[in-house]
Amino acid sequence: MNRDETTPSSAPPNARPAPPEAGGKLFGLLAELADPESLMRACARVRDAGYTAWDAHTPFPIHGLDRAMGLGKSWVSAFVLVLGLSGAAFGMLMQWWISTRAYPLVISGKPLFSWPAFVPVMFECGVLGGALGALGGFLYKSRLPRHHHGLFASERFERVTDDAFFISIEASDPRFDAEETARLLREAGAHHVELVHA
Amino acid sequence: MEHPHEVTLPAGAIEVPPSSRWRRLPAIAGAVGVGALALSFALGRSDGPQLYHSYLVAYLFGLSLALGGLFFVLLQYATRAGWSVVVRRLAEHVMATLPLFALLWLPIGLWGFDDVFHHWAHPPPDDPVLAWKEPYLNPGAFYVRAAVYFAVWTLLAVWFWRRSRRQDEEREPAITRRLQSLSAPALILFGLTLTYAAIDWIMSLDPHWFSTIFGVYVFAGSVVAILAFLILVALSLRGSGLLDGVLTWEHFHDLGKLLFAFVVFWAYIAFSQFMLIWYANIPEETEWFIHRWHHGWQYASIFLAAGHFGLPFLFLLPQEVKRSRAGLTFAASWLLFMHYVDLYWLVMPSLHHEHFHVDLLDLTCLIGVVSLVFAVFAYLLVRGKLVPVGDPRLAESMALEVL
Structure with a gap:
């Protein structure tokens, strides 16, 4: 969330640039809900509408919201698995190469490829790969980092990091219809619905 | 937590109904246990070393389960865990079998002592290592320490079990606060007694050998065992239509994750113990692993590494397995079996280091001890509520969601 300006949200509206005129490209609809419970109910409605x-x-994680939204399993775990295994394989191969090819030194009378001694480094490389996989997979699946988002045009949306709960439906959705969708959101319990132009 | 939420518990879900097959289990298991132990002692009359080593492995299997139960209960209080309240009562009953182990120890302590501990109890006079260890490893100190272990375990188990049960009636959050504040010192006592008991009853079988991580190794295995046992019991209670809507797949998912974590922890400790000894290559330390790498025992060692870590690690990795009845049943049963293999691998090479040998007495002793422990567990289980109904965090536990 882009909240780098120091002005509190209660500052007068002229403290920030005026929102662009309705002539900009339509991003979608933004609906505000009163509390987590009504947000969950509304999400289930939007989900069921297809x-x-x-x-x-x-502003904070809500248990069960993923189910209300109909989100499936997060596949960040697949990134972790692939990069974790790759990291572990890299760690072992690196030590094999160093110990048997690059610097073949006999240490305490043990074979050049003494795999038990290499396990800790292999394990740590696996952990490093898994952690990088988790971070990279999360960023990729969340389409981050990005320097702008269409919803930033809405002044109301600033409160999403304080105390407000929102649903946004993008105009690119095949079922999107400015009037129909707005009605659905109002019926679902939204007390404020606005069109957002990016 | 001052004012417990009112919870609506599904009727009939938190008590074992009079017609349930669970009601018949204590008597059946008790009869099987007594019968199997009687058979073991009859069969083993002529072969004391085999009988008491087999019995020791079976005893340690039951004991590690009960100590795992004690640890699970103490850990939940120490961390003020909310998620686990609905499974804690099951662990409390496992913990409450600890006094039985003072009784079950008597065959080892009285009749089997010379067959099992003769290496240090009757040391050769010219052995400087054992002479140096004599102030610790002598029969008098051994019996005194055993008495201390059983006193501590009985005290902790009975104390925590009684207060949790009393909370069922009194619904008093102060009981939870009291147990919470005492769980941390209790965990210290648990760690010390388990470590010294592991040294006395397993490590001393090879009295020249020593490993400072040994207590942690036994601890890791016992936590794997209790988690596997809790999963199996909870699954069969759910299969009997009990705990419906109380203990959910969210709890199974968390138990599965903990099981996975302790499989990894066990492997981490097992490998740490092995690698340091392998790397230093000092004769008095490597001897123990050499016994487990010759005369057929190397296959047991490979089986242990693959079966106690490799296979369950890969199998428990996907989320779907930890939320599936078949997946968890297999993983938990397999790991209980592997826990027995682990203890067998710790104890038996000191008897059969010239050849790998599995005896009928291994099986009869195991059935005997496990059945008796299960009889006590089931007896306690059917005579009370299946969940701590007075616990202030019960509602929080029932509403668990795995994020």
Whole structure:
């Protein structure tokens, strides 16, 4: 969330640039909900209506929200597995190469390829690979880092890091219809729905 | 936590109904246990060393399970865990079998002592290492320490079990606070007694050998065992229609993750012990591993590494397995079996280091001890609530969601 300006959200509206006119490219609809419970209910409605290009935004993690949104399993674990195994393989191969090819030194009378001694480094390289896989997989799946997001055009949306709960439905969704979708969101319990132009 | 949430517990889910097959288990298991032990002692009359080594492995299997139960309960209080409240009662009953182990120890301590511990109890007069260890490794100190272990374990088990049960009636959050504050010192007592008991009853079988990580190794195995046991019991209770809506797949998922974690922890400790001894290559340390790498024991060692770590590590890795009845049943049963193999691998090479040998007495002793322990566990289980209904965190536990 881009909150690098130091102005508190209660500052007068003219403290920040005015929102662009409605002539900009339509990003989608932003609906505000009162609390986590109504957000969960609304998410279930949006999910059941068959929308795909949408998201929920909250100031803190909410248990069960992924289910209410119909999100499947997070496949960040696949990145962790592949990079973890690659890291472990790299760690072992590196030590094999160093100990038997690059610097073949006999240490305490043991064979050049003394694998038990290489396990700790292999393990640490595996952990490093897994951690980098988790970070990289998370960034990739979250489409991060990015320097802008269409929702930043909404002044209301600033409160998402304080005390507000939002659902956004993007105009790129095949089911998106400015009026129909707005009605669905209101019926689902949103007390404020606005069109956001990026 | 001052004011417990009112929880609506599904009727009939938290008590074993009179018609349930669980009610018949204590008597059946008790009869099987007494019968199998009687058979073991009848069969083993002529072969004391075999009988008491087999019995020791079976005893350690049961004991490590009960100590694992004690650790699980203490850990939940020490960490003020909310998620585990609905499974804690099962672990409390496993823990409450600890007094039985003072009784089950008597065959080893009275009749089997010379057959099992003769290496240090009757040392050759010219052995300087054993002479140096004599102030610790002598029969008098051995019996005194055993008495201390059983006193500590009985005291902790009975004390924690009684107060948790009393909370069922009194619904008093102060009981939870008291148990929480005492769980940390209790964990210290647990760690010390388990470590010294592992030294006395397993490590001393090879009295020249020493490993400072040994207590942690036995501890790691016992936690794997209790988690596997809790998963199996909880799954069969759910299979009997009990704990429905109380103990959910979220809890199984968390138990599965903990099981996975302790499989890795066990491997980490086992490998640390092996690697340091292999690397230093000092004769009095490597001897222990050499016994486990010759005369057929090398296959047991490979089987242990693959079966106690490699296979369960890969098998428990996917999330789906930890949320599946078949997956968890297999993983937990397999790991209980591997825990027995682990203890067998620790004890038996000191009897059969010239050849790998499996005896019928291994099986009868195991059935005997496990059945008796299970009889006590089931007896306690059917006579009370299946979950601590007065625990202030029960609602939190029932609402568990794995993120």
